[in-house]
């Protein structure tokens with residue numbers, strides 16, 4: 400028997416959708432490949448949610464987990480590998496089985512833009528989370544956007560950080576910029592992007608213009624793009640497939656928008672189900 404809805408991804412968008420469907424009495428399965436809360440755990444300080452005080456990403460994920468627990472919403476840990484349409488249902492194959500549903504919500508977020516030539520060792524990462532347990536180290540960050548600056552603040556709590564930026568002007572909030580500029584453990588290398596990375600002993604040798612120095616880790620934070628690998632052009636245009644959160648906008652967005660999108664998609668599905676379309 401198909402379920403009404405399969406939600407792919409338990410980040411903020413997928414969770415908001417699940418919570419709303421639960422309130423509306425719709426049956427669904429919520430599938431997640433890695434961790435509840437998605438990218439949000441990486442955030443240093445989430446200050447832009449009007450109904451909540453400023454929270455760390457980890458605290459915000461804690462609230463999402465509590466909500467799932469209170470409403471007895473189960474998360475199935477499994478990676479969706481393909482979606483195929485057959486008549487009026489979608490067959491969803493995931494790493495531990497196969498399910499079918501009348502509607503599918505894609506809340507798969509984003510994937511990082513990569514620089515493959517810099518991926519010389521496991522010391523090169525794409526999410527600050529992977530370095531949260533590191534201390535007393537020298538960390539280089541490649542990037543000029545909000546996520547790169549936000550990550551510099553998180554990682555500077557126990558490390559020294561150098562930000563290598565492509566531009567001298569940044570499209571980030573003045574508040575975030577001034578917090579980074581005032582932080583004595585963060586150095587900004589303006590308009591000096593990293594050109595080459597290689598291993599030197601147990602360190603990474605980083606070269607940018609005429610500058611070279613050794614670092615313990617490199618975080619690449621040069622942007623993200625929509626994670627739409629499950630969607631063929633036909634599925635993308637199918638009115639029973641819904642996109643919610645960052646995957647919809649095609650880039651790293653804001654958690655409040657992802658939450659709102661998840662709720663909106665759930666409400667649309669509820670009205671389709673009531674009208675039996």
Ligand SMILES: Cc1cc2nc3c(=O)[nH]c(=O)nc-3n(C[C@H](O)[C@H](O)[C@H](O)COP(=O)(O)OP(=O)(O)OC[C@H]3O[C@@H](n4cnc5c(N)ncnc54)[C@H](O)[C@@H]3O)c2cc1C
Pocket residue numbers: 407408409410411412413430431432433434435436437438439440441442443444445446447477478479480506507508509527545546547549550626629643644645646651652653654655657
């Ligand atoms: C460093 C940093 C700081 C940030 N700071 C802020 C901030 O201060 N304020 C703010 O509003 N936003 C902030 N954000 C952005 C915010 O985290 C994202 O906008 C939000 O997490 C998007 O939610 P989402 O549910 O759309 O996607 P995601 O959080 O990316 O979740 C997608 C989920 O889908 C899962 N998934 C993907 N593919 C599959 C598959 N095939 N099968 C099963 N599961 C799958 C992933 O594992 C993931 O858990 C920050 C982001 C970063 C990186």
